[in-house]
Amino acid sequence: MFTWNFQYISKARLAESFHQLMLDSKKGDILIRIHTAIHLEDEAVDLARFIAGLVPDAHIFGTSTSAIISWGKLSQNQCVISVTQMKKGRIKTALLPTFDENNYPVPADTLCQHVKSAVIDKHTKLMLTFLTGKYLDVYHFVERCNDYFPDVQMIGGLANTSDISLREFLDSGFVFNEHGWSNKGILVAAISGEEIESYSSYATGVQVIGKEVEITDTFGTCILSIDGKDAAKEFRLGVGDELHDKPELTNLFPYVYSETSDIPIFVRFSDDKSIEDMFDEKSPSNTALYEAHPEIERYHRREMINANHNVRKGKKLRRAFIYDRKIISDNRSMFRRIENFEKAETIFGYSCIARSMIYSNCVKWELSAYENSNMCGCITEGEIAHVNGRNTFANCSFVISVIGEAPATQEYNPYAFYHTDS
Incomplete structure (x- = not known):
C-alpha cells in the first residue's frame, strides 16, 4: 500500500503530479480521496471527472469540508487529494441515497442493508463513511452497522462547508464522485483484504x-x-x-x-x-x-x-464537560496506540468543526503529533468513532484510523507531548 497527499493548485499541476506517481490500476486498486473547501458542487464533480480521466478505474471518494488535513497539518481554503495504491487489498465505493423518491429518509436498517450489499465482504476491515447533516438518523444508522457488519471498523462523519456556526447545526455539506454529487446521500469506501489490518481510535477530552x-x-x-x-x-x-x-x-x-x-x-x-x-x-x-x-x-x-x-x-x-488535561491525556493514550500499530501504511484523520472553533490551538496541537506522517482528512460536522469494538456517532471528537497491508512505520512527532508533561 502506498499513499501520497497533495494540495490542489490547478488541473495542469494535478495532471503532472499524477504522471509522476505512475499509477496503474492493473497493479492494484486505487482510492483517491478529495476533501475540498474551495469547490462548489458542480466544480467538485468536474474535478472528480478530470481525475477519473487521468486514472481510469480509480475509486473516487469526495466530500466538501471547511478545512483540510494534509500531512498532519490543518489548512483552510484548500483542497487536498490523497491517493492510495493497494497491492493486494480491494477497494469498493458507493454513493447511495439517504432519502427516497418521496423525500422520506431511508430507514437506518434499510440503509445498512444497501451499504452491506454494495461494498462489504467477509474480508472488509475498514469503511470510510460520509453522510450529510440532512440525514438525521445517522446515530441509529451507525449503531445498526455494528449488527449488520460487526467486524468492520468505521471512520468519517458528516460533511460540512465553510458555512459554520456554534449556535445551530448546519446541513450544507455534500458528497461526490465522478458521477455526481448529493446533499442527501451517503458515500462509503470499503477497504478489504486478508492481509489488511486496521486500528481506529479517538480523543475527546x-x-x-x-x-x-x-x-x-x-x-x-x-x-x-x-x-x-x-x-x-x-x-x-x-x-x-x-x-x-x-x-x-x-x-x-x-x-x-x-x-x-x-x-x-x-x-x-x-x-x-x-x-x-x-x-x-x-x-x-x-x-x-x-x-x-x-x-x-x-x-x-x-x-x-x-x-x-x-x-x-x-x-x-x-x-459532561471538556477540559484541557483530559484532552492531553486522551491524545497521549491514542498516540501511543497508533505509534505501536505495526502496519501503519496509511493514516486517516478527522476532527470536528466545533473542536476547531472552540479549541483551535488544541486541534493544531493534536495534529502536530502526526505532522510528519501521511495523515490526510478534513474537518467534519460530526464524526464516526470506533469505541471499545463498536462504531458510534460523535460530536467534538478527533478520530483516527491507521491501516496497512504490510509492516510500515510513519514519521511521527512525539515531541508534541513533551511540554505537556507535568
Whole structure:
C-alpha cells in the first residue's frame, strides 16, 4: 500500500503530479480521496471527472469540508487529494441515497442493508463513511452497522462547508464522485483484504460530571423531557441563565450517552423558535413526528434543546464537560496506540468543526503529533468513532484510523507531548 497527499493548485499541476506517481490500476486498486473547501458542487464533480480521466478505474471518494488535513497539518481554503495504491487489498465505493423518491429518509436498517450489499465482504476491515447533516438518523444508522457488519471498523462523519456556526447545526455539506454529487446521500469506501489490518481510535477530552438521567420524550432531534421534566429548562438551570444571551455555551457542556461515556453529544439551546420553526410540518420527513404528538403546541416559541441527530426515548444521558488535561491525556493514550500499530501504511484523520472553533490551538496541537506522517482528512460536522469494538456517532471528537497491508512505520512527532508533561 502506498499513499501520497497533495494540495490542489490547478488541473495542469494535478495532471503532472499524477504522471509522476505512475499509477496503474492493473497493479492494484486505487482510492483517491478529495476533501475540498474551495469547490462548489458542480466544480467538485468536474474535478472528480478530470481525475477519473487521468486514472481510469480509480475509486473516487469526495466530500466538501471547511478545512483540510494534509500531512498532519490543518489548512483552510484548500483542497487536498490523497491517493492510495493497494497491492493486494480491494477497494469498493458507493454513493447511495439517504432519502427516497418521496423525500422520506431511508430507514437506518434499510440503509445498512444497501451499504452491506454494495461494498462489504467477509474480508472488509475498514469503511470510510460520509453522510450529510440532512440525514438525521445517522446515530441509529451507525449503531445498526455494528449488527449488520460487526467486524468492520468505521471512520468519517458528516460533511460540512465553510458555512459554520456554534449556535445551530448546519446541513450544507455534500458528497461526490465522478458521477455526481448529493446533499442527501451517503458515500462509503470499503477497504478489504486478508492481509489488511486496521486500528481506529479517538480523543475527546470529555469528563462526566452529572448523574444518569433518562430521555422520556422527544420530537425528532429535540429532547422534550428528561426524567419527566422539561429538558431545556433542566439544561438551562444546570448551565446558567447566560444561555439566553450566549447559547454557544452549550458546546462546553455536552451530554454523553451512558454506554459511551467519553463520547460527547452536543445539543443546541434556543428560546426564540417554535416547534414548527424547527420542524416544517409540510416536510414529509416530519409527518410521523406530528402524528405521534398531535397535542404538541406547534407555533408557540419555547425553550428547546436539539441534537444533530434524531434522539430516541429511553436513552440514558449524563452531563459532561471538556477540559484541557483530559484532552492531553486522551491524545497521549491514542498516540501511543497508533505509534505501536505495526502496519501503519496509511493514516486517516478527522476532527470536528466545533473542536476547531472552540479549541483551535488544541486541534493544531493534536495534529502536530502526526505532522510528519501521511495523515490526510478534513474537518467534519460530526464524526464516526470506533469505541471499545463498536462504531458510534460523535460530536467534538478527533478520530483516527491507521491501516496497512504490510509492516510500515510513519514519521511521527512525539515531541508534541513533551511540554505537556507535568
